[in-house]
Amino acid sequence: MPYIVKKKISGKHYYYLQKSVRDGNKVKSKMVAYLGKDLEKAKKKAEEIKNQLMDKKDKGERLTKLELKNISIEELASFCKRKGFVYPSGEIYGRLGGFFDFGPLGVELKNNIKNEWWRYHVIQREEVVGIDGSIITNPKVWEASGHIASFTEIAVKCKKCGYKTKIDKHELEKAKCEKCQGEYENKGIFNPMFTIQIGPIKEDSITAYLRPETAQLIFSNFKLIQENSRLQLPFGIAQIGKAFRNEISPREFLFRTREFEQMELEFFVNPKIKCHYIEEIKNICILIYDEKAQLENKEPKLMDVYEAYKKGIIKTDWHAYWIAKEYEWFVSLGANPNNFRVRQHKNDEKSHYSIETWDLEYLFPMGWRELQGFANRGNFDLSQHQKYSKTNLSIDDNGEKILPHVVCEPSLGVERAFLVFMLDNYFYDNIRQNIVLKLNPKLAPIKAAVFPIIKKLEYEEMAKKIAGGLKKEFNVVYDKSGSIGRRYSRNDEIGTPYCVTIDDKSPKNKDVTIRDRDTTEQIRVKIFNLKEILRKLINKEITFNKAGKNVKTRVK
Numbered sequence: 434m435p436y437i438v439k440k441k442i443s444g445k446h447y448y449y450l451q452k453s454v455r456d457g458n459k460v461k462s463k464m465v466a467y468l469g470k471d472l473e474k475a476k477k478k479a480e481e482i483k484n485q486l487m488d489k490k491d492k493g494e495r496l497t498k499l500e501l502k503n504i505s506i507e508e509l510a511s512f513c514k515r516k517g518f519v520y521p522s523g524e525i526y527g528r529l530g531g532f533f534d535f536g537p538l539g540v541e542l543k544n545n546i547k548n549e550w551w552r553y554h555v556i557q558r559e560e561v562v563g564i565d566g567s568i569i570t571n572p573k574v575w576e577a578s579g580h581i582a583s584f585t586e587i588a589v590k591c592k593k594c595g596y597k598t599k600i601d602k603h604e605l606e607k608a609k610c611e612k613c614q615g616e617y618e619n620k621g622i623f624n625p626m627f628t629i630q631i632g633p634i635k636e637d638s639i640t641a642y643l644r645p646e647t648a649q650l651i652f653s654n655f656k657l658i659q660e661n662s663r664l665q666l667p668f669g670i671a672q673i674g675k676a677f678r679n680e681i682s683p684r685e686f687l688f689r690t691r692e693f694e695q696m697e698l699e700f701f702v703n704p705k706i707k708c709h710y711i712e713e714i715k716n717i718c719i720l721i722y723d724e725k726a727q728l729e730n731k732e733p734k735l736m737d738v739y740e741a742y743k744k745g746i747i748k749t750d751w752h753a754y755w756i757a758k759e760y761e762w763f764v765s766l767g768a769n770p771n772n773f774r775v776r777q778h779k780n781d782e783k784s785h786y787s788i789e790t791w792d793l794e795y796l797f798p799m800g801w802r803e804l805q806g807f808a809n810r811g812n813f814d815l816s817q818h819q820k821y822s823k824t825n826l827s828i829d830d831n832g833e834k835i836l837p838h839v840v841c842e843p844s845l846g847v848e849r850a851f852l853v854f855m856l857d858n859y860f861y862d863n864i865r866q867n868i869v870l871k872l873n874p875k876l877a878p879i880k881a882a883v884f885p886i887i888k889k890l891e892y893e894e895m896a897k898k899i900a901g902g903l904k905k906e907f908n909v910v911y912d913k914s915g916s917i918g919r920r921y922s923r924n925d926e927i928g929t930p931y932c933v934t935i936d937d938k939s940p941k942n943k944d945v946t947i948r949d950r951d952t953t954e955q956i957r958v959k960i961f962n963l964k965e966i967l968r969k970l971i972n973k974e975i976t977f978n979k980a981g982k983n984v985k986t987r988v989k
């Protein structure tokens with residue numbers, strides 16, 4: 434049976450639920466869940482989790498990872514602030530709801546996520562190009578796209594507890610307050626676009642908008658991009674950039690903010706032509722929750738995405754292809770595959786431009802939530818812009834003039850991806866008595882920390898020189914303060930995958946040790962080879978044990 438343990442981290446006490454598991458002939462403790470800082474609340478939460486586990490066991494269901502989360506969203510927010518990942522914006526003046534600043538480690542992780550997304554969607558694909566559109570554009574763009582008239586939500590306030598949120602039109606009659614089950618008061622329809630005035634003289638200024646999605650800059654530049662890059666269907670246009678929504682209830686740390694970044698791909702096709710990459714997605718399995726299962730209150734099913742397309746559950750091949758590819762991207766960068774499912778939007782849930790929408794959902798500590806949207810926008814956007822701008826946007830496809838369709842638009846918030854990689858890689862190591870952030874080395878903010886073990890000028894200078902050489906290629910830090918164990922744990926906590934130490938043998942042998950964050954194993958490598966070995970380790974081109982000579986050590 435799971436049991437509660439108390440742990441001291443950075444001088445504060447936290448409660449965790451653990452269980453004993455057999456590993457060969459040893460019994461080890463395994464983390465089940467984070468329980469918070471308060472013992473009474475921890476006991477209550479532990480009971481709930483134990484009951485959930487029993488329930489699921491009795492029903493023979495596949496265990497979800499809800500009970501296996503190592504950290505709550507509030508704890509993650511405080512960890513991110515403590516370590517320099519994310520700060521509430523303007524905190525010295527009391528913050529501003531829905532806005533966050535990324536600190537020294539956060540900006541690195543965020544840039545690495547964006548770079549990996551760009552590499553996967555643009556650099557590695559022949560038929561995709563990128564753009565960087567402006568945040569403020571001609572307001573006619575938003576008139577044509579339907580955002581001014583139809584990008585609306587209903588604001589509600591709980592009559593009992595005063596909780597404010599937004600709900601879909603179709604929920605208005607039946608929705609109850611998610612905090613206290615009280616009745617909602619309709620506070621009216623609102624449009625989440627931020628308006629601004631362009632021009633400093635009030636009477637001459639015009640009203641414009643901060644873009645609520647990056648996609649429209651792709652549609653409004655579509656013809657130029659296609660001509661400049663000589664693109665032939667099917668092709669994609671990608672963009673990463675800021676988007677703004679005046680959310681009524683920004684909450685849950687980075688999950689719903691008023692300023693965020695989107696990574697969007699508009700993939701243009703001739704709808705009569707089949708997806709010729711469809712075979713690539715065979716054997717990619719994910720939990721699929723279609724509209725029918727939702728309406729009948731059934732559970733999602735673990736299915737091959739390809740099979741889901743063949744059975745007509747996912748209607749188009751392009752949709753199935755991109756859902757599988759995006760899920761594959763997350764998993765390739767170290768996200769836990771058990772924490773994902775795809776859910777079909779019910780008919781009354783779809784956006785004004787969508788024919789069919791699926792969301793890639795992730796099991797956040799607060800439950801299943803949208804991570805990434807996949808809307809089939811058809812040619813709604815291009816035909817609207819064609820109509821409003823009176824510009825012919827059709828292109829030639831093998832002698833036929835067509836207005837291409839965007840059968841699938843993978844649209845992902847950078848901040849939500851940030852949460853996924855933090856949540857899935859945050860572990861408490863019982864032996865080390867320390868947090869270990871097992872980020873994929875490609876995403877890790879700092880790739881290596883370089884330490885002199887001996888506090889003497891000769892070793893310190895050698896370490897500084899090595900760090901300086903590595904810094905030309907990677908984000909590397911030089912660290913000489915505190916005990917070696919303290920330096921390892923400081924780096925484990927922020928996800929640094931490799932620690933390089935200069936020890937008593939280094940000056941004579943011209944070599945160093947590299948310690949692996951996840952296993953604490955160490956190898957010795959020659960200094961002249963160090964940069965190349967680190968490069969290969971980061972890119973997973975070699976395994977750690979094959980990268981150098983194994984070292985026996987007591988310091989973990």
Ligand code: GAP
Nearest residue numbers: 646648688689690693804805806844845846849
């Ligand atoms: N172009 C399509 C579009 O914008 P969306 O479902 O409204 O579709 C796409 O947004 C993604 O942008 C979401 O799946 C989510 O990852 C992110 N996103 C949307 N609103 C957000 C918010 N207020 N805070 C953080 N991320 C948000």
